[in-house]
Amino acid sequence: MQPSEFIHRLQDIVGPDYVIHHPEDLLVYEYDGSVDRSMPRAVALPSDADQVSRVLALAYDEGVPLVGRGSGTGLSGGALAPPGGIQIAFTRMNRILEVDTENLTATIEPGVINLDLDTHVRKFGMRYAPDPSSQKACSLGGNIAENAGGPHCLAYGTTTNHVLGMEVALEDGTLVQLGGSARQVPGYDLRGVFVGSEGTFGIATKIKVRLLPLPETVRTFLGIFPDIESACSAVSAVIGHGIVPAALEMIDALSIRAVQNVTDAGYPDDAGAVLLIELEGLWEEVDEVSREVESALWETGANEVRVAEEDSERERLWLGRKTAFGAFGTIAPNYYLVDGVVPRTRLTQVLRKVSEVSEKYGIIIANVFHAGDGNLHPCMLFDEREPGVKERAMAGASELMEYCVEMGGSLSGEHGIGLEKKQFMPLVYTEHDMEAMRLVRDAFAPSGRLNPGKIFPDGEEYVPVTQRTPTQVDPDFYV
């Protein structure tokens, strides 16, 4: 089939206005939140499951690889088009189909924005717990593909713990129901293994999620610390008290400065680190645990502790956390975010390593992260116009990922492997481990044309950064 014929056939399915194929229009579909770029051949914007199914069937018959795309906020290149491939974008499939207040569920289309769902169901006294930092923009379909997390996953688990069922389009367009309405579904847990499969098993066309009732009491603490070490020991002290807060977030000194550049989040200029802790539950337990949290913060060296319970006051405490990533733009135009996860007792050690890497490679690194579950987000800040800096940032990021694995951790807590981390997979898994994973993919999508080239390394052996020949580091750079 001629390329123009293929475009026409796509247009027949989704309508002439809903196929993007002019190069200048495709520019916005060329990237996601990661550093990689890839131009799709075309983007189809279907309006319902039937159209999704027909687009898949067409691509399957023509041997065209494809990937689903939600809002393009992903940080691992998951939604980038495979070479010669197309994207199915879910912008038009953004309806909340049903909210079931009796069973605490919602049925939605994959293009629904995470925060829109949460805002909508709050009117009924419920909430959708997973809250990625990009929740204002990211879609539920993308959340499923990446098994997205967020601050409140500490207490409530990630996306996978909240998906009950999905209608999924397989590579040939067949629509399949995975899971259903009940929490327990006998048989192989296909919905469970589908969540986090990064678009390589199929494409969700309809999603049923579990909602949680709103808690009686929510109380937020902001602890201001002189340095990051004392803030880390506060994290250990809180968890060590047998407390699992709803959220436990850390903001380092550099991020505090960035935040203060754009908004007054109320942080003192000399703050070395800020810890945000949120408690939820019955009034009695929040009250009792509050006293323990407060004393843990003071005992570990907090300079100041602020507490809020009213929504508007709590939002003020969260302001710095929520604006941090945007604020990094005031420090440098480009960023590269590492998503390593380690046992939480290793946080201090890993953060020390982050400073070392920052010095060694001459890259500014800011830290805003989910301290409670050991999920770091060292953010390498740089200006890619400076020759060699991007390569240094990537080398530094590699060294950090290697260190996280060495500390008993893993490559990604919530962003996925995608393109950007696939070469690191051998650090965590043997070839046999990955083979078992590929067997599942091949059972779902035997042709291998759903988001090919992601997750698994291309076959080359991984050489740790520290063991690479010096010529691979920019020769002009020294510290």
Add this chain to the structure above:
Amino acid sequence: MSRGDSSPPRDKPLTSPISQQLAGLLGADAVLPTDSYSIDDVVPPAVVQPGDRKGVAQVMRWASQTGAKVSPYGGGILAGLGNLPDRIDVVLDLSRLNRVTDYQPADLTATVEAGIALEDMRRELAHGEKLAPLEAPFPGRATIGGILATNCSGPLRFAYGLPRDWLIGVTVVGAGGQETKSGGRVVKNVTGYDLNKLYTGSLGTLGVILEASFKLTPRAEARAGLAASFPTLKEALSAGRSLVSQVFVPQGVQVVNRASAERLNLDLPNLPSGADGLILALAEGRPRATARRVEESASVLSDAGAANIDRLQESDTVSLAQRVTDLGWDEQTRPFLGLKIDLPPSVLEQFLDALQPVAGTGVIADVGFGTVQVFHWVNPFAQGGQEIDGAVAEIARVRALARSLGGTVVVEHCAKPVKAAIDVWEGCAGESELQIMRRIKEKFDPAGLLNPGRFIGRI
């Protein structure tokens, strides 16, 4: 402790050729007498109990060379779950792999071998005041591997979810003898596909679980509960449903009928003689909040017409939770028929209304979660030579009812002749979903060595 601690009698010759081969492979000590093992009333030709992980891999490599059919085995508590096997040549008993291999209380993670009994794991983790909130009948024998293979749960599933929600990493030996792992030891991890979910509840048909890592939760400081009786099951259900939407809802809310209460041996002296519906509410957490959950529940249930409300102290609450989890079984006896039905919670009342169980049928309903367990302790269809047909027809009736309400039915227990006439998992997955499951099985276990024929779609 497990059987593994007693050495096999040396004077008994290893008669079956399979036993002799396995003895050649792992030594005579690893091959056990078969008489205390039975799967669907069949004593397997051989039982092997490897002393380490390598031994498990050796058994599977041997099986892949000889075509021997293998059934992984823990405490044997749920060994009766599943269709009648096509054939079983070897029971692979994992109970000697029973260590806690890593415990990091401050990280809230632990890694254990598959053969450790739940009670032993709980005891070892208690030193650091943490636990994995798993529940199983007979926790002194039920193993972690078995709990994962069956994804089994108890009355606290409403608050804590299922084993799948706590598993963060798993190591398995595949059908060909290759050891592989997925996940890791961190509480949040999206590195590669989440095969943890696939192995959980797969009834040992994809691989033999060797080791599992869990995220943990701090142990509750206090536990308390209540038992509220109602004249009818219907009234208890309705009251129970209104309780689970309250902000102070206890962590577990079960509604049981009188037949179940008696069988579960709940030991509730104040249960009025006419009452047929009982709500068991189990609360835990910080002391003041726990007390409030119980008191406010009592007041809601009293307003809903409870005839009698008993407060339960900590030890009674714990033992009651275990009795509900044990489902009234004892070491030998299983019900004539035991069905596990999963439904959207809102249709529970409608389901039980239409169920119209015959007298003596036990009903345990988890009103927050949507799981209903229905038991016939004696064969209610015994008269007129209809026992098999009667049971088969009853299963079909319950299935049709559950399906019409968006639910599934698993026949967890039934007499062997009944099992021969039904599919334990019928209707639990759609045809296209089953096709994917079959493809997964074919890829993981092409020769069909692991528990063949027992799982969904006769996988």
